[in-house]
Amino acid sequence: MFRTVILxxxxxxxxxxxxxxxxxxxxxxxxxxxxxxxxxxxxxxxALSFDALFVIEDSAGMEWKDTIWYSxxxxxxxLSAEDIIKDSLAGGKIYQYIRKTIRSGSCDPQIEMLVLKPxxx
Numbered sequence: 084m085f086r087t088v089i090l091x092x093x094x095x096x097x098x099x100x101x102x103x104x105x106x107x108x109x110x111x112x113x114x115x116x117x118x119x120x121x122x123x124x125x126x127x128x129x130a131l132s133f134d135a136l137f138v139i140e141d142s143a144g145m146e147w148k149d150t151i152w153y154s155x156x157x158x159x160x161x162l163s164a165e166d167i168i169k170d171s172l173a174g175g176k177i178y179q180y181i182r183k184t185i186r187s188g189s190c191d192p193q194i195e196m197l198v199l200k201p202x203x204x
Contacts, residue, residue, distance in 0.1 A: 111188025120180035132161040
């Protein structure tokens, strides 16, 4: 019985330590802000790889605009032709740019990501 309790405790501890939300010193909580990211263009890098340029706009009053390459927010991961077809990527379409700002904890203070889902859904 005691051995079972110890094994359960150790496995719980192992799972808790492998939680990806604990980037630097979590657990952490974030406030999310989803902004529109308009696909401006797709650039062909080679026959198999593409990058995408997005314009990000502050939807509350258009206070600022910024441009970002897909690869810049995805550790230099590029899009494949399959990604483009699967996600129906096309110039002019609006996708989701997510900015996570830390609320509590000691993880990364801000996380940015592009999600290839239509904005507003």
